[in-house]
Amino acid sequence: MTAETTAIGVDWGTSSFRAFRFAADGEMLEGRRAQAGILAIDAGEFEDAFEELIGDWLDAAPDVPVVLSGMIGSRQGWLETPYLPCPAAVDDIAGALVPLTLARGRVIRLAPGLSVRADDGIPDVMRGEEVQILGAVDLIGSATATVCLPGTHSKWARVESRRVTSFSTHMTGEVFDVLRRHSILGRGIEHAAWDEEAFLEGVTRSGAEGGLLHHLFGVRAAGLFGDLAPEGAGAFLSGLVIGHEIRAAAPVDTVYLVGEEELVRLYREALRVLGHQGEAVAAHAAACGLFLIADSLGRGGGR
């Protein structure tokens, strides 16, 4: 290690583990990735896995803050941390980190999740995405923004004055997957195929009369009439649910997208079709957010 490590950050989610070590100015000195998501690890085995994955970093930088975010702080993770109600900024998260002492005596800190309640009292939650969102806002250099993390459970967040003021989760990816695998729609879908035009048609269709439950049946009916080939049906369905998500989220300004490259591309296309603007954020939003929290902690924000 040439530059000195001043902080270690870990984004430990359901299906993946990503660790970063940072220099004092926030520069990422090294990143490490593993398919060691929390679902792949038995309860009681988290510390062993953690030591195996970045024990050498802990040895080499014995005094720097170590911050973990993501589903590692859930009931199914290492230690359940609370949900911090919105609005929440980096300093609020740093102030709510939950310490955990390793067998070697080292203290590491797990981030809380965020929660928000709709006007009718129904809650929404996130764990890990808040770190990416606050990192993204720092990367784009704007204190106010709409940030979207598309995926299995897409997150849409509103950030004002560098605080997450509200957010909503949409089960878009999971609904798409469950429908194509387990509903009658799957029979008309050639799963390996992709048809970009059909995707865009699905996005457009999301604005027609009748709502999502009706539009879903249209995938089948259009297939029966030969209007939609099996090679395009999966893409049409994808466009339909993504279109419904975007219409429901109703963005009022540029949507900053954080996520896997191809999915971000699809959301940018869908946003364009619906008259909105989407911009991809550099992929290291999680790393940036983790550094900001560790840095806040170092400046006393978390004391």
Added chain:
Amino acid sequence: MTAETTAIGVDWGTSSFRAFRFAADGEMLEGRRAQAGILAIDAGEFEDAFEELIGDWLDAAPDVPVVLSGMIGSRQGWLETPYLPCPAAVDDIAGALVPLTLARGRVIRLAPGLSVRADDGIPDVMRGEEVQILGAVDLIGSATATVCLPGTHSKWARVESRRVTSFSTHMTGEVFDVLRRHSILGRGIEHAAWDEEAFLEGVTRSGAEGGLLHHLFGVRAAGLFGDLAPEGAGAFLSGLVIGHEIRAAAPVDTVYLVGEEELVRLYREALRVLGHQGEAVAAHAAACGLFLIADSLGRGGGR
């Protein structure tokens, strides 16, 4: 048989077989039901099954019209019949019946389905429900009505001057079932339980901001916070999707409901919560519709 049979009608769907024989005035002389839906019968075995189920009726009434409706006329059924475009009345259906000659020489007639196209060209289809809808309209004695058949694929039809002028299918029942069995929501649902209050809360929630894909995640988030018990989560989810269906269908007058008693009760409740009026139609709407078609055929409507 005391009164003379003048027509035989069969509603042969995916999961059930229902046959009726009628007197000249439309009175149902006898009904017969079997779990012999088309999915339970191998291709090539339909005639044997048909003879077994009502061969004695055919023997006893050798000259009366025999009309079949439902999925029996689909690609997976006995003989594929076309879809008749809306608007369509009883006489139109009678005129589009597809004859099929049995081994015994008897001619029976399969009803077409109905189709409609949205403004953007996406089609919708039904097979069998059109007979129930036209039967229901006759039973309620109104030439103009909104008719809803709730279920796996709910149908909403607009009838004007005794013609089905438009309709829409909503995958409500199937989406509910697939989500509770195959999505993450299933983990928070006690499947055997029902909570009427939670159902009504789900209906109300359907009108909140954020759209269906967001509201679905609320089932999980409310469960995490203990706001929604597993005993109520299934009912809440049911109310949510039914509420979204009704809001999308946006009825402008009384909704006449045809279907299984408990489901009709739930839709009436949901309609009431959303400020609409629902009325149950007597369960023999299919029989009534089949008689009307056979009667039209007898009067030359189908010649």
